[in-house]
Amino acid sequence: MVALRRLAAARVSTLLGTAVALSGCAMSGTLAPRGPDAQVAAGIWWYMFWLGTAIFVGWLAIFVVAMVRRHPIDADVEDERRLHQRFIVGGGIILPCLVFATLFVYDLWGINALPRGDEVVVDATAYQFWWEFGYEQPELVTANELYIPTGTDVEVRLRTDDVIHSFWVPQLSGKRDMIPGRTNTLTLHATEPGRYLGECTEFCGLQHANMRFEVVAVPPDEYHAWLDDMVQPAVEPSTAAEQRGYDAFMTSSCAACHVVRGTPADGRVGPDLTHFASRRWLGAGAAPNDRAHLGSWVVNAQVLKPGNTMPPVEIAADRLADLLTYLESLE
Amino acid sequence: MSILDPATDSAQQVKHRLERTWSDRTGTPGFFSSVDHKRIGHRYLVTSFVFFLLGGIEALMMRTQLATPDAAVLDPDLYNRMLTMHGTTMFFLFLGTIIAAWGNYIIPLAIGARDMAYPRMNALSYWVFLFAGIFLYSSFFVGAIPDGGWFAYVPLTTDYSEGPAMDFWALGVVFVGISSTVGAINFIVTVFKMRAPGMTMSRLPLVVWSTLTTSFMIVLSFPAITLAPLLMAFDRIVGTHFFDAALGGDPLLWQHLFWFWGHPIVYIVFLPPIGWLYMIIPTFTGRPVAGYTWAVAATVATGFISFGVWVHHMFATGLPDVTASFFSVASLGVSFPTAVAFFVFTATLWTARRIRWTAAMLWAVGALISFAIGGITGVMVAIMPFDWQAHDTYFVVAHLHYVLVAGNVLPMFAAFHYWLPKVTGWMLDERLGKISFWVTTVGLHLLFFPQHWLGLVGMPRRVYTYPSGLGWDTANLASTVGAYLFAGGVLIAIGNFFLSRRRAVPAGPNPWGAGTLEWATTSPVAPYNFAQIPVVTDRYPLWTADGGVVDVPVGIEPQPGGVVLAPEEHHHETLETVGLDARYGGVLEMVGPSPWPLWTAASTFLAFFGFLIHNAITLGIGVVAVAGSLIGWHKGHISGEDAS
Numbered sequence A: 001m002v003a004l005r006r007l008a009a010a011r012v013s014t015l016l017g018t019a020v021a022l023s024g025c026a027m028s029g030t031l032a033p034r035g036p037d038a039q040v041a042a043g044i045w046w047y048m049f050w051l052g053t054a055i056f057v058g059w060l061a062i063f064v065v066a067m068v069r070r071h072p073i074d075a076d077v078e079d080e081r082r083l084h085q086r087f088i089v090g091g092g093i094i095l096p097c098l099v100f101a102t103l104f105v106y107d108l109w110g111i112n113a114l115p116r117g118d119e120v121v122v123d124a125t126a127y128q129f130w131w132e133f134g135y136e137q138p139e140l141v142t143a144n145e146l147y148i149p150t151g152t153d154v155e156v157r158l159r160t161d162d163v164i165h166s167f168w169v170p171q172l173s174g175k176r177d178m179i180p181g182r183t184n185t186l187t188l189h190a191t192e193p194g195r196y197l198g199e200c201t202e203f204c205g206l207q208h209a210n211m212r213f214e215v216v217a218v219p220p221d222e223y224h225a226w227l228d229d230m231v232q233p234a235v236e237p238s239t240a241a242e243q244r245g246y247d248a249f250m251t252s253s254c255a256a257c258h259v260v261r262g263t264p265a266d267g268r269v270g271p272d273l274t275h276f277a278s279r280r281w282l283g284a285g286a287a288p289n290d291r292a293h294l295g296s297w298v299v300n301a302q303v304l305k306p307g308n309t310m311p312p313v314e315i316a317a318d319r320l321a322d323l324l325t326y327l328e329s330l331e
Numbered sequence B: 001m002s003i004l005d006p007a008t009d010s011a012q013q014v015k016h017r018l019e020r021t022w023s024d025r026t027g028t029p030g031f032f033s034s035v036d037h038k039r040i041g042h043r044y045l046v047t048s049f050v051f052f053l054l055g056g057i058e059a060l061m062m063r064t065q066l067a068t069p070d071a072a073v074l075d076p077d078l079y080n081r082m083l084t085m086h087g088t089t090m091f092f093l094f095l096g097t098i099i100a101a102w103g104n105y106i107i108p109l110a111i112g113a114r115d116m117a118y119p120r121m122n123a124l125s126y127w128v129f130l131f132a133g134i135f136l137y138s139s140f141f142v143g144a145i146p147d148g149g150w151f152a153y154v155p156l157t158t159d160y161s162e163g164p165a166m167d168f169w170a171l172g173v174v175f176v177g178i179s180s181t182v183g184a185i186n187f188i189v190t191v192f193k194m195r196a197p198g199m200t201m202s203r204l205p206l207v208v209w210s211t212l213t214t215s216f217m218i219v220l221s222f223p224a225i226t227l228a229p230l231l232m233a234f235d236r237i238v239g240t241h242f243f244d245a246a247l248g249g250d251p252l253l254w255q256h257l258f259w260f261w262g263h264p265i266v267y268i269v270f271l272p273p274i275g276w277l278y279m280i281i282p283t284f285t286g287r288p289v290a291g292y293t294w295a296v297a298a299t300v301a302t303g304f305i306s307f308g309v310w311v312h313h314m315f316a317t318g319l320p321d322v323t324a325s326f327f328s329v330a331s332l333g334v335s336f337p338t339a340v341a342f343f344v345f346t347a348t349l350w351t352a353r354r355i356r357w358t359a360a361m362l363w364a365v366g367a368l369i370s371f372a373i374g375g376i377t378g379v380m381v382a383i384m385p386f387d388w389q390a391h392d393t394y395f396v397v398a399h400l401h402y403v404l405v406a407g408n409v410l411p412m413f414a415a416f417h418y419w420l421p422k423v424t425g426w427m428l429d430e431r432l433g434k435i436s437f438w439v440t441t442v443g444l445h446l447l448f449f450p451q452h453w454l455g456l457v458g459m460p461r462r463v464y465t466y467p468s469g470l471g472w473d474t475a476n477l478a479s480t481v482g483a484y485l486f487a488g489g490v491l492i493a494i495g496n497f498f499l500s501r502r503r504a505v506p507a508g509p510n511p512w513g514a515g516t517l518e519w520a521t522t523s524p525v526a527p528y529n530f531a532q533i534p535v536v537t538d539r540y541p542l543w544t545a546d547g548g549v550v551d552v553p554v555g556i557e558p559q560p561g562g563v564v565l566a567p568e569e570h571h572h573e574t575l576e577t578v579g580l581d582a583r584y585g586g587v588l589e590m591v592g593p594s595p596w597p598l599w600t601a602a603s604t605f606l607a608f609f610g611f612l613i614h615n616a617i618t619l620g621i622g623v624v625a626v627a628g629s630l631i632g633w634h635k636g637h638i639s640g641e642d643a644s
Helices: A002-022 A035-070 A077-114 A220-231 A240-251 A291-299 A317-329 B011-022 B026-031 B036-066 B074-112 B119-140 B165-193 B206-238 B250-284 B292-308 B321-333 B336-351 B359-381 B385-391 B394-424 B430-456 B473-503 B596-612 B616-635
Strands: A120-127 A128-133 A142-144 A145-149 A154-160 A165-168 A176-179 A184-186 A195-200 A212-218 B572-578 B583-590
Touching: A035 A077, A035 B359, A035 B385, A077 B292, A077 B321, A077 B336, A120 A145, A120 A176, A128 A145, A128 B596, A142 A220, A145 A154, A145 A220, A154 A165, A154 A176, A176 A184, A176 B074, A184 B583, A195 A240, A212 A220, A240 A317, A240 B119, A240 B250, A291 A317, A291 B430, A317 B583, B026 B572, B036 B119, B036 B394, B074 B119, B074 B165, B074 B206, B074 B250, B074 B394, B119 B165, B165 B206, B165 B572, B165 B596, B206 B250, B206 B292, B206 B430, B250 B292, B250 B336, B250 B359, B250 B394, B292 B321, B292 B336, B292 B430, B359 B385, B359 B394, B385 B394, B385 B430, B394 B430, B394 B473, B430 B596, B596 B616
Parallel strands: A120 A154, A145 A212
Antiparallel strands: A120 A128, A128 A142, A154 A184, A165 A176, A165 A195, A195 A212, B572 B583
């Protein structure tokens, strides 16, 4: 057990890095938009970047000249005053007016250009420190991976179960807070299939850093196939080891906190595990979902993600192996 | 009031009498009862700088943890506590108090006054600041360091926070707010009533204008930061539900109250430093500031607009677009006065005959150039579709640090090089000053510039770690190297201070040939500031009209027939002036030294401590002690000697 933990801790960094790099999700945020909302923001950013650079460089050039040059010692005071006036009115009033006018128009245009549709509606609920996603048709709950169809306006209804969180998928759209007592909405629209990094961006406590999710955008037919898969109850144990793992799950503390649809496990504290093995990450992006990390996570989730809600589990080594086998079967 | 009679009083006798009248008592009682604005300003400087170093150490700890992905230098718990204390320390115990420090020292001198209008309140505001700082930092000794982030969003800081950590924060913030409010009221009255005769509002040095503006901003905005944490403390300690959504409260109420203070405070902490630059740059260009009226208008306008922009911290909370658009426009509006200020400086330099590149000038110009970057990114985050991306990422971290470091910290070093000779009587070393400038500035840009990029590629702020493979590693490492470089620059500046102190090259009254009144005093300044209260006829009284420098009237020698106010009875007398044109309004008899401000602050500490430990008896004793101290304070109101 100790060895397992050490192994997990030692390998987490390299594994996670490799996994992310290999996963093909181009996680370059705002600058690599894959949806109309992010596209608008990126467009405004580049406009402001060039405008801001031009203004900064232009002003700095004047400023440097001002520092280097020597004003004639016998300059007329009135001329000087007029010169000052021209500087201040030109740079302090006219220049900001021009910037202001173009930017404000861009601002308002941008707000109105954002997608607002709700062809598909999903619920996103934030918990310290993970995400639950709910679909209505068919009714279905999953965690930390949000599947959406490409080319479709997906309205995400944002709620929180505890503190304030913020929902951000940089490549698809801006962020929106999840505030107790309120439901905010945000429209996601992915133009291309892909896996997009999602993050919590409001400081929400100890593990704010490890509160990520993935938006998986797939073509609509694949999306519907996925829904059909997901709505199925968990697979029955098919081998002796899986059966022993199933027993271990149902008789230990696991079942008190997690749902596995089609079994007696109906705890609502942690993520729904019905199709756990189909996910790529453990603990909302804390570690990749492989056997070594899963083992470490089950024995003591506080090692990989200190401060999350899952308590250490007392379990014998052979039972642990069976439990992991069962969990890995939950495709 | 006495009129100098050349037949009986020599100038020396008058000075001797003033010296005896205005000096603090010696020894410990003198130390604790001083109400001299210079001594208080000195204490403010030292205390604020110590907190600057503490906040800096916390920042270095965070940067060390973030230097590499998946680092384990700090555990998440300690990291979150350091991030909370870094923001809290910098805002409440450094940025907001360093302006009070220089304000205290410079404002009375620059307007030709002998002290602040309320000397004892001035002492109170310092002692309260000190005790509030001790209160906040005592959390380190009981292992309950605040951990909810410096803007302490509910309900993370109420229902989801255990132990007394956030009680320390909430009560500490209310506590330190008292200090700022008391100080601001004092500045306002000082500027309106204590200016030397003839110092009309249009002759007011710009640093005084900016301090006056921020003082009004403090008076209007600090009630929000007193109320909000108090409500938080009630929610936490008494069990009320102001912010509890489940019981009809509203977590957004916290954000509105917090940012109603939280945005003005940003301008509060950079307007006075811009005021310092308004003093420093004209001195070294040897010319009056260009467009004085524009500069005043820009300063005051910034103060006004600052109250209409707080919602730009809340664009992502899901407010209606129309509401948010209003604040987006207002935020863009700030670019007008800021641009005016920048072109005032540009025009001033443009018509300079010869610029003297002293260390102070270098720091000042460096501050302006760096600040411009923060100003430009500030316009960017006012645009909502972009802000929804940039908000709460490292882009905003970069933006706010550019504004605050270039808008407050760099000007602070400029001010040290410029005014410290006045405070201490000796010069800081120029060469070391310039070296520390370059090291700090290069560090600053290496530290914060890559963070813009980090934010754009998706790094959220306030994360204690990040995985590798996201392309964040190099920029984070560069940022950390920059942080150490910056710290190195600060260390060189500190070394400069101690080295220069040992060398003690005498400064003389006006080492820079500056034009404003603070340079008409001796260095260090005599306890009474001015032997004879000067009569002001010009914006730069020490410069002649053609821009040259005239002989400095050291200490303003008492002239026969002039107003000297050196009564035999050792009362603290000074002049009161009235109206915008500072007409002679009579003689003010000021209160003298008193230990009661210290006792009031200490009793307040006791009361807050009682609240903190949920002990009504301690709280009660504290409140009674505050009342008792105030009675003692006012009993011997007229004469300093009676008040002890």
